[in-house]
Amino acid sequence: MNMHNIGILALPGFVPFDCSIPFQLFSVACGKNGEHAYHLSFIGDTGHVPSGQFSIDGALPLTAMLKMNTIIVPGVTPSFDVCSQGVLDALRQARDAGIRIASICTGACILAAAGLLDGMQATTHWSVAEELAARYPRIDVEADILFVDNGQVLTSAGLASGIDLCLHMIRQDLGAAAAEELAAFFVVPMERDGGQRQFIRRTGPESGGNLASLLLWLQENMHKNLTLGSICRQAHMSSRTLNRRFLEQVGVPPMLWLTRARVRRSQALLEASTMSVEEIATSTGFGSAASLREHFRRMVGTSPTAWRKTFKRYYAGETMRE
Numbered sequence: 339m340n341m342h343n344i345g346i347l348a349l350p351g352f353v354p355f356d357c358s359i360p361f362q363l364f365s366v367a368c369g370k371n372g373e374h375a376y377h378l379s380f381i382g383d384t385g386h387v388p389s390g391q392f393s394i395d396g397a398l399p400l401t402a403m404l405k406m407n408t409i410i411v412p413g414v415t416p417s418f419d420v421c422s423q424g425v426l427d428a429l430r431q432a433r434d435a436g437i438r439i440a441s442i443c444t445g446a447c448i449l450a451a452a453g454l455l456d457g458m459q460a461t462t463h464w465s466v467a468e469e470l471a472a473r474y475p476r477i478d479v480e481a482d483i484l485f486v487d488n489g490q491v492l493t494s495a496g497l498a499s500g501i502d503l504c505l506h507m508i509r510q511d512l513g514a515a516a517a518e519e520l521a522a523f524f525v526v527p528m529e530r531d532g533g534q535r536q537f538i539r540r541t542g543p544e545s546g547g548n549l550a551s552l553l554l555w556l557q558e559n560m561h562k563n564l565t566l567g568s569i570c571r572q573a574h575m576s577s578r579t580l581n582r583r584f585l586e587q588v589g590v591p592p593m594l595w596l597t598r599a600r601v602r603r604s605q606a607l608l609e610a611s612t613m614s615v616e617e618i619a620t621s622t623g624f625g626s627a628a629s630l631r632e633h634f635r636r637m638v639g640t641s642p643t644a645w646r647k648t649f650k651r652y653y654a655g656e657t658m659r660e
Contacts, residue, residue, distance in 0.1 A: 345381040345406040356412030356442040359500040362619035400428040413444030426452040440492040450474045458488050463496035513649040514605030537615045560623045601637045608646040
């Protein structure tokens with residue numbers, strides 16, 4: 339397997355948390371045989387990049403962007419600080435070369451300044467979303483979702499949603515099983531996706547409205563024939579209250595959330611097991627292979643068999659998709 343090169347753009351005033359998310363996740367991501375899948379480098383305008391009490395030394399020059407498969411752009415403080423023309427030009431050249439480019443949090447402001455988001459949907463931290471939309475009216479800014487995947491250019495919302503975006507990219511590159519294993523290692527949920535809300539309305543503990551225990555129960559019992567009624571009984575809520583809680587806390591209705599979780603479990607089983615499509619359909623609660631295929635194609639864009647062939651080939655040692 340060829341190593342996938344990732345460059346993290348470190349600019350003066352970088353947000354340390356934004357930089358650490360991709361560095362931590364990608365540096366330990368492995369293929370099925372345990373080999374490290376990514377090589378990470380910092381890229382900067384200068385070799386020494388300061389940010390408050392933190393600094394990065396040994397950053398590669400901007401010309402190194404063209405040697406990368408993926409470039410990740412963390413946010414800076416202040417969010418709309420004007421980057422050097424050299425940085426903006428380097429990002430445009432990387433885009434024109436077909437390199438995948440992703441922003442963490444307010445890093446979307448840098449992509450916007452380079453013109454990389456014009457005509458696209460994008461997101462950023464909710465606190466600067468309105469200003470981003472005002473400064474760059476050609477961007478369709480979505481302030482209420484975790485991340486946006488436009489294909490070559492991706493953006494993530496506030497802070498920890500960068501984890502969701504990195505897991506999403508790892509799932510694209512290595513498959514669902516690798517992403518799921520990584521999520522378990524970092525003790526973060528794998529169920530979240532780009533369509534969920536970045537700004538979650540938290541419910542007070544006295545109301546009993548937090549869904550954490552119910553979501554865990556759904557994952558552990560997804561193989562069963564669950565209905566909205568059975569979920570309501572488990573949650574001790576009416577269907578109206580349950581739907582409201584799901585929309586508030588995860589951004590989608592309960593049955594849609596369950597279907598997405600089942601599809602993701604199916605992806606992992608297709609990659610990591612020899613179970614037939616029929617067996618996987620049963621173990622994930624779809625009931626029939628036809629139902630699994632229908633939902634899988636709708637959410638993933640391909641068939642379960644094609645997904646298995648793609649990632650079985652990758653795990654057999656062929657080059658990772660770039």
